[in-house]
Amino acid sequence: MSFNKNRITVFEHESIKPGENTAFKNHHLESLQRYFGEKGTKYYSLINNGVKFNQYVGVLQVGKLVIEVLPKTDKSNDTDWRKFLIGLLRAVGTVKVSSSGKTELKIRSNSILDLYFEMFVTEVEQLVHKGLIKQYRKIEANHSSLKGSMNFPKQIQKNIIHKERFYINHSVYSWDNKFNQILLKALQLIKIQNTSQELQSRIGALLLNFPENSEIIINETTFKRLIFNRKTESYREAIDLAALILLNYHPDLSKGQYNVLAIMFDMNVLWEKFILISLRKNAPDNTLIKGKVKRPFWLDESKLQVGMEPDIVIEKGDDTYILDTKWKVLQGSRPSDDDLKQMYVYTKYFKSRFTALVYPDDGIKTRKGAFFHEVQNIHPYPCSVIKLEISENTTSISAWQKIISQELFDKIMN
Secondary structure: OEEEOOEEEEEOOOEEOOOOOOOOOHHHHHHHHHHHOOOOOOOEEEEOOEEEEOOEEEEEEEOOEEEEEEOOOOOOOOOOHHHHHHHHHHHHOOOOOOOOOOOOOOOOOOOHHHHHHHHHHHHHHHHHHHOOOOEEEEEEEEEOOOOOEEOHHHHHHHHOOOOOOEEEEEEEEEOOOHHHHHHHHHHHHHHHHOOOHHHHHHHHHHHHHOOOOOOOOOOHHHHHOOOOOOOOHHHHHHHHHHHHHHOOEEOOOOOOOOOEEEEEEEHHHHHHHHHHHHHHHOOOOOEEEEEOOOEEEEEOOOOOEEEEOOOEEEEEOOEEEEEEEOOOOOOOOOOOHHHHHHHHHHHHHOOOOEEEEEEEEOOOEEEOOEEOOOOOOOOOEEEEEEEEEOOHHHHOHHHHHHHHHHHHHHHHHO
């Protein structure tokens, strides 16, 4: 764990309590307790006078305090985990490599939150440079002149005495539209939450050049109803980032001082997606890589169906290979009974030629194994444990993807 005045860095499954450092105070804990609420959260659990983080990594911002939660497989490992996490996010597409356009990000990001804030600001700067879009917007208003169409029910209701006025419906072509309203809302939020002085000046400059827009309430439905076309497609990256920021912001309704912004990712899901994308990127010819192939497994009399869903299915010719990824440190080389039983079911159900459990580790290691035949005292169903190295060298993500892909293909297909 490390910390300074406005930032704490911890690792997944670690805990923090007020008094252990000068940055995390009682009011921060109280805010996280309120955020946890009655329904709880998957990001952390409450412990006696503190919180313990789960397998989720990323950033929790409480007021001005940034709590950065990083992945880690081994406490003796010297990997730059922040850089490693950003590399994973880029590889799986959670952070778009092209988000900053043709320019490099200008700030040396101190956290994942800085990275997302700057990517959003950079996207909006490019949109402002090109010119923000205008769209037609319907207006219903009481005017002194007749333009557009008369709203007769409202005219009778509002202007029965004032004959000189007209209650009309008409359209205006302006910058005041949902796309710009969302961007402005996100900029205003980032201005409050941001702790980078350099980024703050860029946000201020953007707001000066941003047209005023109507105040709107933004929720998930707002983003679902957006329709992108040729004119608005350039907004897609900025809108995606705005959704990530706005929908994960939770205002402190009790005291109003310690709002919570949570941008967190499940490391189990990230690890699985990273292995899948790495294999697809480096697959041999005529090899099909599938993720999450769901098959029906059990059905009860009420038609309730249970399925099975291996993480990665590899098909080459008539052969099938199954990989199941686990983001956890395997103690020794023996998987849990539940993991082995799961792989046995995959082997039989998918008629897999080879199955493997894939773990992170401090070196590339393979322990060969096989399931016994149901009747005969033989073991014809290969199932290995493969550990992939995560070290300081893995910060070159693209090169590492080639290494681990070659390792996995060599182990399962040869």
